Each structure stands twice: as C-alpha cells, then as structure tokens.
Amino acid sequence: MNVLIIGGGGREHAIAWKVRQSVKVGSLFCTPGNAGIMRLCEPVPVKADDFKGLVQFAKRNDVGLTIIGPEAPLCAGIVNEFRNAGMQALGPDSRGAQLEGSKVFAKQFMKRHGIPTAPFETFTDPATALEYVKKKGAPLVVKADGLAAGKGVTVCRTVAEAEQALRDAMEKKVFGDAGREVVIEEMLEGEEASVLALTDGKVIVPLEPAQDHKAVFDQDQGPNTGGMGAYSPAPVVTDTVMREVEAKVLKPTLEGLKKEGMDYRGVIYAGLMIKEGRISVLEYNVRFGDPETQAVLPRLKSDLVDVCLAVTNGRLEKSMLSWDKRAAVCVVMASGGYPGPYHTHLPINGVEKAEAMRSILVFHAGTEMSHGQLVTSGGRVLGVTALGKDIATAIENAYKAVEAVHFPGAHFRWDIGAKAVE
Ligand code: AMP
Ligand code: GLY
Numbered sequence: 001m002n003v004l005i006i007g008g009g010g011r012e013h014a015i016a017w018k019v020r021q022s023v024k025v026g027s028l029f030c031t032p033g034n035a036g037i038m039r040l041c042e043p044v045p046v047k048a049d050d051f052k053g054l055v056q057f058a059k060r061n062d063v064g065l066t067i068i069g070p071e072a073p074l075c076a077g078i079v080n081e082f083r084n085a086g087m088q089a090l091g092p093d094s095r096g097a098q099l100e101g102s103k104v105f106a107k108q109f110m111k112r113h114g115i116p117t118a119p120f121e122t123f124t125d126p127a128t129a130l131e132y133v134k135k136k137g138a139p140l141v142v143k144a145d146g147l148a149a150g151k152g153v154t155v156c157r158t159v160a161e162a163e164q165a166l167r168d169a170m171e172k173k174v175f176g177d178a179g180r181e182v183v184i185e186e187m188l189e190g191e192e193a194s195v196l197a198l199t200d201g202k203v204i205v206p207l208e209p210a211q212d213h214k215a216v217f218d219q220d221q222g223p224n225t226g227g228m229g230a231y232s233p234a235p236v237v238t239d240t241v242m243r244e245v246e247a248k249v250l251k252p253t254l255e256g257l258k259k260e261g262m263d264y265r266g267v268i269y270a271g272l273m274i275k276e277g278r279i280s281v282l283e284y285n286v287r288f289g290d291p292e293t294q295a296v297l298p299r300l301k302s303d304l305v306d307v308c309l310a311v312t313n314g315r316l317e318k319s320m321l322s323w324d325k326r327a328a329v330c331v332v333m334a335s336g337g338y339p340g341p342y343h344t345h346l347p348i349n350g351v352e353k354a355e356a357m358r359s360i361l362v363f364h365a366g367t368e369m370s371h372g373q374l375v376t377s378g379g380r381v382l383g384v385t386a387l388g389k390d391i392a393t394a395i396e397n398a399y400k401a402v403e404a405v406h407f408p409g410a411h412f413r414w415d416i417g418a419k420a421v422e
Helices: 010-020 051-060 071-075 078-084 103-112 126-136 159-171 239-259 292-299 304-313 351-355 391-402
Strands: 002-007 028-032 063-068 120-123 140-144 153-156 182-186 191-199 204-206 215-217 221-224 229-232 266-275 278-285 327-334 360-364 367-370 373-376 380-388
Touching: 002 010, 002 051, 010 028, 010 292, 010 304, 010 360, 010 380, 051 063, 051 078, 063 078, 063 304, 071 078, 103 120, 103 182, 103 278, 120 126, 126 159, 126 182, 140 159, 153 159, 159 182, 191 239, 191 292, 191 304, 204 239, 229 292, 229 391, 239 266, 239 278, 292 327, 292 360, 292 380, 327 391, 351 360, 360 391, 380 391
Parallel strands: 002 028, 002 063
Antiparallel strands: 120 182, 140 153, 140 182, 191 204, 191 266, 215 221, 229 327, 266 278, 327 380, 360 380, 367 373
C-alpha cells in the first residue's frame, strides 16, 4: 500500500520513520517534507495547501492512507476533500477540527458534555471583556479563539497583563482574525501532561502519556515555544490518573462528538493540568503533538499503518497497541533567537555521528539540503530522541547525542525530562 504524509516537521519525520517500518508500505510520499523526511519519502509535485490537487495525486498514485500532521489543513477541511472523493485520511473533518481551531467551541463543547475544564467566559466586545477582567481580578488566562501558532494564550498574573493581552488580541489584532473572540478563564495550577488518543468514531484508545516543555529556557523560564522537548511515559499520569482521563475526558469527548453528529476518525490530544490526582483539560488538539510524537512513536511496537487503517476504517481495538517498556526523551535543538527572529541556512554537522549512537533517533524539523550540505531552515531544527531503560538513562543518552550535533547559535534546554526524575 502507498502512504501519503502531509507536513514537514519533527512530528512528520517521526511518523514517516515509523510508517517506513511497515512491511505493507510500498511508496511513501510526503509534502512539503524536510531534509530528514525526504531521505525516507518520495516528493509530491503538489503544494501542501492544494487539497484538490493532493486528492488527485493520491488517486493517481494508489495511496491507501493519508496521514495529516498539522492542524491548519485539518481546520481548513483537507479531510472533507478526501472523504468527498471516497478516500480516507487520518484526522477529523473541518467540523471535528473545531476542537482545536476554536477555543470558544472547545470550551463550550466541554461544558455541554461535562468534561472538566477551567471555568470561563467568552467575549467579542473588548470593552465588556476589559470590564470583566477588572471585576474578576488576576490571575487569569486570556485565549484568542482561533489558531495562532501556539501563541494565542496568555497566562496573566496581574490585571494589567490581562488588559494588555485583551488589547493585543482584540484591538491591535496581533493574531489577526483569531483574536476576534476571546476566552477568559481561571488560571489553574499543577503539572501538565499530554494524553494523545486515537478514535475511529466508535472507540477511543489512549497512547502512552507524554510531557512537553513549552517554555524556551530551563526551569520553564522565558516565552512559550512550539515545544522544546518531550518525554514518555509521564509519571504524573499514574494508572489511576489515566483511568480518570479515560472516564472523565476521553469517553465523554467521543460520546459528545457522536451526539453532535461528528464522524471523527483520527487523533484527539488532551492537554491536561493535573493537581493532586485531579484533572482538567486545558486544550484539545486534533492531531499528533509536536514534539510528543517524537517521544511516543519510538515506543510503539505495533505497526502504525495497521493502527491508522483501523482508525480510518472504524475497526480500532485497544489490543492493537503494544508498547516498549523503555522510556523515550526528545531534546529539541532550536535556532538561536527562537521563538523570536532567527537566522536560517546555517550548516549543521554531526547528525550522522549522533545517529550512529546506540538507541538514538534524530528527527529533522527545520532542515533542508543546500549544495549537498544540511542547513537550518526553521526555528526548531532537530529533535534528538533517545530510548533508555528509564527516563534518567534516556536523558543521559539524549544529551550525549545532542553534544555531537553542531550548528551556529544552536540552543536547547538542559532539563528535558528532569521533572520526571525528581
Ligand atoms: P493551550 O494552547 O490552551 O494549551 O495553552 C498553552 C499553555 O498555556 C498551556 O500549555 C498552559 O501552560 C497554559 N495554560 C492554558 N490554560 C491555562 C489555565 N487555565 N491555567 C494555567 N495555565 C494555562
Ligand atoms: N506540543 C504541543 C503541541 O503539539 O501543540
């Protein structure tokens, strides 16, 4: 069977690496890809945002499974195009994708279906929102409704910060149309974890839990990024917590989708806050997490293609997923300056040396080939994943490999996984 992957980051490299291991796969295609992905995949002469063109390409090339990596095409309806053409793609259609594409929709959905989440209000009028903030007092969290590349959420410790966040989103429109409406919610405390699950619309099966590191610097300091590293399993998600997540979040989410007439076949990612065993949903994503996927998929023993086909064909069973007991840690190496402005086209060296180390996988994110040299092309450049008998060993392995890789200005956190060891 031929497989098509849409996307070009570390997540898609991890997906491509895993799909390549399936004996069923003939040709593997990807667009737009990156230097690491294109060592495993054939290019697609169609732009990643030309959905009709992609459907035609998939038909012509006998593609039996399309896996969509990022949220933007899901929200823009790529799966609707595939389904209308009688083809299956892993991911929700544009209605289901609102769980990520609209924070207002997601919060109201959780409220309708009794899923634990921070109390909130929604606003379209800046004056009313400002008044509410003054009345409520800090701390508060202000969230732009729409997709804002992970930057639409501001955790505000003071009323002044909340006022600034509202002005930025609603008046200055720094997130464009995504800030037309906002959610204002209570700030929660605790430890965060990511539980990704697969659903075929009938059953919902969690993957092994993971934890991301959103802040750019050690000890969670500095501005938020797309994610500076991840590890799996996440000890904060004990067996008891996982049972709670299944009973109070995953099952009611699937029931809610069904009740609202949504045929959702893909990934549901619940971003959780956990405090003393109590869980609350911070956000939904409708796709694999990045960089969580780079820590989770290396631990999956099952054939990912079989699992994805079971999802798209409505035949998913819990027993299809089996896991490597070892831990995985992924350290993201980023461009100097990220998440602010950064330079690109800087030469990267040492990747082969890192890859030759035991239990190491180097997933490319922002890389390309230029005149035979691997160079940087994005903010997050590489994700160096290591397996180990426990998290501490995986951390040690990961940083040995990270130290073998060099590019000018490279920066990364030194404390990925540290919370799991404490
Ligand atoms: P989101 O995109 O909704 O996951 O928000 C991004 C980040 O903001 C989360 O990973 C949390 O670190 C933080 N955050 C979101 N909502 C809250 C909340 N209600 N309380 C505390 N932190 C939050
Ligand atoms: N790791 C966070 C995300 O994928 O959105």
